[in-house]
Structure formats: structure tokens, C-alpha cells
Amino acid sequence: xxxxxxxxxxxxxxDVVRASQLESHPPVLSEDLIVLDAxxxxxxxxxxxxxxxxxxxxxxxxxxxxxxxxxxxxxxxxLDASDKIFLRLSKELALALSTAQTAGPIKSGSAxxxxxxxxxxxxxxxxxxxxxxxxDQGFSKRIRDGxxxxxxxxxxxxxxxxxxxxxxxxxxxxxxxxxxxxxxEPRTSDDFSVKVFDHMMQNRxxxxxxxxxxxTFLRCEFANDSSRQTKKFWEETRSFLNELxxxxxxxxxYMGGLVTYMRGNAAVISSRDFAREVLPPELQxxxxxxxxxxxxxEAITKDTDLIRSKLRNRSMRFSSNVTITGKPExxxxxxxxxxxxxxxTNVQIKGxxxxxx
Amino acid sequence: MNEAExxxxxxxxxxxxxxxxxxxxxxxLQELENRLGSAAAVEKFIxxxxxxRVKETDSFLEKALIRKKKDDPLSEIxxxxxxxxxxLLLEDIQQIGDIIESKGWHYQKDRDHEQEKLTKxxxxxxxxxxxxxxxxxxxxxxxxxxxxxxxxxxxIRTILQHAYAEMAHKHDYKxxxxxxxxxxxxxxxxxxxxxxxxxxTDGVFKxxxxxxxxxxxxxxxxxxxxxxxxxxxxxxxxSPETPLGQLLCDKFRSLLSTVTPVQLADWARKRKGFGxxxxxxxxxxxxxxxxxxxxxxxxxxHNETTVPRLWPVDSTYxxxxxxxxxxxKRALF
Numbered sequence: 001x002x003x004x005x006x007x008x009x010x011x012x013x014x015d016v017v018r019a020s021q022l023e024s025h026p027p028v029l030s031e032d033l034i035v036l037d038a039x040x041x042x043x044x045x046x047x048x049x050x051x052x053x054x055x056x057x058x059x060x061x062x063x064x065x066x067x068x069x070x071x072x073x074x075x076x077x078x079l080d081a082s083d084k085i086f087l088r089l090s091k092e093l094a095l096a097l098s099t100a101q102t103a104g105p106i107k108s109g110s111a112x113x114x115x116x117x118x119x120x121x122x123x124x125x126x127x128x129x130x131x132x133x134x135x136d137q138g139f140s141k142r143i144r145d146g147x148x149x150x151x152x153x154x155x156x157x158x159x160x161x162x163x164x165x166x167x168x169x170x171x172x173x174x175x176x177x178x179x180x181x182x183x184x185e186p187r188t189s190d191d192f193s194v195k196v197f198d199h200m201m202q203n204r205x206x207x208x209x210x211x212x213x214x215x216t217f218l219r220c221e222f223a224n225d226s227s228r229q230t231k232k233f234w235e236e237t238r239s240f241l242n243e244l245x246x247x248x249x250x251x252x253x254y255m256g257g258l259v260t261y262m263r264g265n266a267a268v269i270s271s272r273d274f275a276r277e278v279l280p281p282e283l284q285x286x287x288x289x290x291x292x293x294x295x296x297x298e299a300i301t302k303d304t305d306l307i308r309s310k311l312r313n314r315s316m317r318f319s320s321n322v323t324i325t326g327k328p329e330x331x332x333x334x335x336x337x338x339x340x341x342x343x344x345t346n347v348q349i350k351g352x353x354x355x356x357x
Numbered sequence: 358m359n360e361a362e363x364x365x366x367x368x369x370x371x372x373x374x375x376x377x378x379x380x381x382x383x384x385x386l387q388e389l390e391n392r393l394g395s396a397a398a399v400e401k402f403i404x405x406x407x408x409x410r411v412k413e414t415d416s417f418l419e420k421a422l423i424r425k426k427k428d429d430p431l432s433e434i435x436x437x438x439x440x441x442x443x444x445l446l447l448e449d450i451q452q453i454g455d456i457i458e459s460k461g462w463h464y465q466k467d468r469d470h471e472q473e474k475l476t477k478x479x480x481x482x483x484x485x486x487x488x489x490x491x492x493x494x495x496x497x498x499x500x501x502x503x504x505x506x507x508x509x510x511x512x513i514r515t516i517l518q519h520a521y522a523e524m525a526h527k528h529d530y531k532x533x534x535x536x537x538x539x540x541x542x543x544x545x546x547x548x549x550x551x552x553x554x555x556x557x558t559d560g561v562f563k564x565x566x567x568x569x570x571x572x573x574x575x576x577x578x579x580x581x582x583x584x585x586x587x588x589x590x591x592x593x594x595x596s597p598e599t600p601l602g603q604l605l606c607d608k609f610r611s612l613l614s615t616v617t618p619v620q621l622a623d624w625a626r627k628r629k630g631f632g633x634x635x636x637x638x639x640x641x642x643x644x645x646x647x648x649x650x651x652x653x654x655x656x657x658x659h660n661e662t663t664v665p666r667l668w669p670v671d672s673t674y675x676x677x678x679x680x681x682x683x684x685x686k687r688a689l690f
Binding site: 002003004005038042045046049050051052053054055056057119122123124162272273275276281284285288289 | 628629630631633634637641659660661662663666677679680681682683684685686687688689
């Protein structure tokens with residue numbers, strides 16, 4: 001999704017703590033909207049683009065609970081709420097986030113709520129972003145009288161590091177016919193697309209640690225077409241590599257790279273990552289553009305269910321009907337193609353023959 | 358006329374000849390400046406600063422009385438004073454020729470290298486354009502009156518033709534250099550080869566120039582279109598040729614061939630909110646006031662990994678622009 005012309009119209013921040021601290025250190029809940037100057041708005045917009053827009057690692061989720069009073073219902077209604085209700089709902093959500101922060105390496109921090117307008121893939125729309133921002137430490141640099149001083153800052157938020165940010169982005173796909181009231185039935189999940197960015201989602205090993213945000217707090221699940229999207233990504237990439245006008249050996253290397261990439265530990269895959277990890281610089285943009293046209297340029301929650309058999313083994317079939325098959329890693333590490341000569345391909349295989357049936 | 362009398366008359370006119378040469382040079386350089394737009398452009402155009410040269414008295418006498426005997430040598434010997442213009446390309450010769458032919462003095466083209474190529478297609482030797490001009494009315498220059506009908510020879514050549522001429526002049530026509538016939542023939546053959554090579558190289562230079570001209574034209578067309586679109590989108594006028602624009606075109610040369618002005622316009626007009634975005638950023642920095650941002654936006658969205666690699670200046674603005682275009686800068690900067 002390409003997010004441009006982001007304009008923040010309302011913002012508020014609250015303190016969040018770990019669930020166990022709720023009673024001993026109750027979080028500070030703000031009573032006022034934040035007044036932002038142009039630079040502050042621009043920085044918020046940039047952080048949103050970096051984490052949610054094209055090339056980011058945010059993934060689609062779908063709300064499981066859209067009942068009255070659910071996080072989805074509150075977030076959706078905040079778009080049309082008066083400042084007073086906006087404030088109250090943001091406090092309720094901030095508390096819900098604190099409550100969800102039970103286990104694992106979770107820090108206290110801030111819950112920031114941003115309402116705004118933007119153009120998403122060419123359509124003007126509204127959004128509500130819920131940001132969990134961990135505090136960072138740093139220095140504030142000052143130059144005075146020809147001297148550079150660094151002042152310690154203990155509680156900085158929304159710096160450059162994406163490790164310290166989690167975002168739920170509720171984007172309105174269909175506007176309500178008339179201004180909703182709080183007593184109305186909740187809006188449907190079709191009215192919104194919901195995206196989540198959480199660096200803990202990037203790696204399969206950290207998935208459980210990420211669950212408190214998207215699952216416990218937001219009551220969402222990964223979008224259920226992940227396996228289909230993963231398959232499409234695989235197919236588009238393969239056909240791109242097959243049509244590429246490059247040396248056979250290079251193609252062989254990229255194909256190997258694709259299998260390794262798909263079998264890797266990343267829980268989120270994307271065209272930009274594949275390009276960077278596997279392709280040489282001169283092919284990266286061509287590939288990314290190709291994926292854009294094919295509709296597989298966004299980050300995808302990896303689910304290899306539908307291509308499992310293709311990833312299990314890698315084979316090389318020769319025109320003489322000979323096939324070399326092996327685990328992708330074994331092919332990558334132990335088979336070398338040295339080139340072709342007089343209709344023969346010189347292949348080097350590490351190890352000695354163990355079995356001759 | 359005897360030698361003493363001719364010497365007296367020739368020496369008497371030396372100041373006039375000198376003034377004539379200087380006047381002709383200044384007239385041509387001035388007109389060149391008018392046509393090229395600036396003195397700096399003229400300096401680039403002319404490869405060796407022209408210096409009027411008056412023929413030594415003895416050299417004149419030798420030519421007038423021995424080598425090329427004339428009835429009226431003071432009028433008939435045309436190279437009593439000469440000015441040489443050395444330029445880079447064959448087409449530049451034409452440019453100076455045009456000026457000479459437009460100045461209202463009497464002119465006559467004694468040598469035309471293009472014409473010689475056609476009349477003697479198998480012959481390779483010294484090449485240069487020679488004009489002889491004579492004033493139709495007396496001219497006052499630097500306090501001296503140049504009478505009518507005094508000849509001044511103007512030579513025009515490319516720098517390669519000049520190099521050849523210098524070489525050939527040194528060895529081919531030097532009377533003191535007495536070589537055996539066999540060797541003389543070899544030298545002549547070598548000179549002919551050199552002349553052919555020079556002509557070939559001048560042709561190659563012409564081709565190179567044509568490529569550059571085509572490239573410059575396409576780059577310029579993109580910058581002009583970018584500025585038109587910028588105005589269309591923001592309502593603000595900006596120059597198409599800014600230092601940043603030139604710098605980027607230089608750096609992104611390899612990417613520019615992938616976009617035409619039509620594609621650029623099509624893309625920019627279809628892009629929702631593009632004009633509003635540019636307008637809202639205009640006050641932030643001079644970067645967004647440069648019309649090249651339209652072209653840059655296209656290049657970024659079609660080459661997101663290459664643009665940062667080639668970016669020639671501090672990347673702060675580029676990172677900001679990525680954000681404004683809706684591209685996450687994750688893994689790129």
C-alpha cells in the first residue's frame with residue numbers, strides 16, 4: 001500500500017505499563033489532545049510511512065472480534081467521535097494495552113493515537129493509528145559558543161529505530177453513509193483494512209512474543225490468505241527469474257537463492273527483501289517493478305503450505321534426462337556447476353558416492 | 358618595380374597591414390560572441406587564440422620577385438597579413454565561414470576543404486579553408502586608416518587539421534631538408550596517411566558531438582517537461598535548468614533513458630495528491646521548490662534501490678522525499 005499526503009488531525013498519548021504494574025504504578029492517562037506543529041506532524045507522517053507504506057514490513061491482519069466495545073469497534077468509532085469521546089476511547093484502549101502486556105520482554109512505554117487523512121493507493125481516506133512506542137535513551141546535541149554538548153535524554157519516543165514501535169493501522173475502506181453515533185451497531189470489518197507493524201513479527205522464533213499486541217490487545221489474526229499470497233509470490237518470482245536474460249549459472253544461483261529465502265526463518269517476506277538478499281544491484285529495481293505490476297510487492301506473512309513440496313527438494317534436470325536432486329541447502333553448498341563444454345556440463349559434487357542401487 | 362622600391366612600399370604599409378589583421382580578428386570575434394551569447398562561450402569555441410601575422414618583408418619580397426612573380430604584388434599577394442581561427446569541429450569551420458560571408462566586405466574563398474574532398478576524392482593532404490577579404494571602404498582602426506582593397510587572409514581549420522598542417526609544414530616544404538627521392542616519397546605517403554587519419558578522426562568527433570547533442574536534447578526535454586508539470590501541479594513557476602537538476606541528470610544518466618517526457622507527464626498527472634503534496638512541502642525547503650522534483654519522483658518510484666546508491670549529495674532530502682512519495686525507507690538508507 002502506498003501512503004501519501006498523510007495529514008494528522010488529532011493526536012493523544014498515554015502512558016502504558018506492564019499488566020503486573022497496573023496497581024502499583026498506575027499509568028498516567030492524558031486529559032488533553034496533543035497540539036502538534038508542522039514539524040511534529042511531518043515526523044509522525046514519516047514514521048507512519050516508514051512502518052506502514054510501500055516497502056515496509058507491515059502485514060494485513062483481520063479482526064476476529066468486532067463486537068460492541070471491541071478494540072476494532074472503538075478504533076473505528078474514534079474517527080467520528082467528538083474530542084471528548086475520542087479522549088475516553090483512547091484511554092480505554094491504552095488501559096487495554098497495559099492489561100495485555102503480561103508476559104515476555106515487554107517494556108512499559110506510551111500508547112499514541114493518531115487520527116488523520118491520507119491518500120492510500122490513489123484513494124483519499126481516513127485512518128486511525130494506534131502506536132505502542134517504547135522509550136529510548138539518547139542524547140540531545142546542542143552547539144553553543146562553538147562547543148558541542150550532549151544532553152542526556154531518558155525518555156525519547158518515536159526515534160528512527162523500528163524495533164521500538166508497534167503500530168496498528170485502521171484504514172477506512174468505505175465511509176459511513178451518515179455520521180455514526182456511539183450507540184450504533186459496530187461497523188463491519190469490510191469497512192476497514194487493518195495493518196500491523198511489529199518487528200517481533202519478522203522472525204518466526206519471535207512470533208509468540210508479538211502475539212500480545214496483535215492478538216491479545218487488538219484481537220486480530222493474520223489475514224487468512226497468506227498461503228495463497230506466498231504461493232503467488234513464489235510463482236511470480238520464479239517466472240521473473242526464468243524470463244530473465246542472464247547466464248544459466250546466474251539463473252541457477254538466483255533460483256537457489258529463492259528456495260533458501262523461502263525456507264529461511266523470516267516470518268515476513270517481501271519483494272524488496274528478496275531483491276536485496278538474492279539479486280545483484282542491477283536487477284533489483286527491475287524485479288521490484290515486476291512484482292508491483294504482478295500485485296505481490298507488499299510484505300506477506302509467510303505461509304509455505306501450498307508450496308511445501310517444491311521447497312523440500314531442489315532438482316537440476318539436464319537435457320539428457322539426468323536429474324540431480326537434493327535438499328536445497330545441500331545443492332547450494334555441495335554442488336558446483338563449472339560450465340559447459342561440447343554439450344557436456346561440468347558438475348562438481350562434494351563427497352563420494354555412497355549408494356549405487 | 359625594382360626590389361628597393363617594392364621594399365620601401367611594403368614597409369610603408371606594415372602598420373596598415375597590422376591594423377587590418379587586428380580589425381578583422383575583432384570583427385569576427387565580436388560577431389561570434391553575438392551568435393554564441395557570451396565571451397566565455399567564444400573562449401571555449403576558439404581552440405587557439407587568433408593572432409594576426411604580418412608577412413616578414415623578406416618573405417614577401419622572395420614571394421613577389423622569385424617564387425610567384427606578380428605584376429602588382431602589393432595587391433595580388435593575398436597573405437601579406439593573415440589571421441588563423443582554430444576550432445574543434447568541422448561544423449565550427451562553417452560557423453566562422455558564415456560570419457566572414459556576412460560582413461559586407463569583399464570576400465573570396467581561395468580554399469574550401471569540403472570542395473577539395475569532392476574534386477580530388479583520392480587525394481589526402483593539407484586541409485583548411487582560406488578566405489581573402491578586402492575592405493570596400495576605408496576603415497579606421499586603432500588610430501590607423503586601413504585603405505580599401507588591402508587583402509587579409511583568413512584561415513579556418515579544426516585543431517586536428519592544424520596539428521597536421523604544422524607537421525606537414527615543418528617537414529614537407531622545408532627547402533633545407535634534402536632527402537633522397539625514395540625517402541621523400543615515403544614521407545609524402547606518411548603525410549597522406551596522416552591526412553586521411555585526421556579526416557577520419559574529425560568525422561568521428563562529429564559523430565560524438567551528434568550523440569551528445571541528442572543526449573543533451575533528451576535530457577533538456579525531460580527537465581523542461583518536469584518544470585511544466587511542476588507548474589501545472591503547484592501553480593508555481595520554476596526554472597527547468599537548476600544546478601540541482603543538472604547535477605541529478607548527470608548522476609542519473611543511466612536511468613534517464615528509461616523515461617520519455619510523455620511517460621513523465623502521464624505518470625505525474627495520474628498521481629493523486631501529487632500537486633498538493635509538493636505545495637505543502639514548498640515552504641519547508643528549497644528542495645521542493647526545484648521543479649526537478651517531478652522528474653526525481655518518477656525516477657524514485659521506478660528505481661527505488663538505485664536512486665539512493667547514485668544520490669550525489671546529503672541524503673536527508675532524499676529520505677524526506679521517499680517519505681513524501683509514500684515509500685518506506687526501511688533497508689534503503
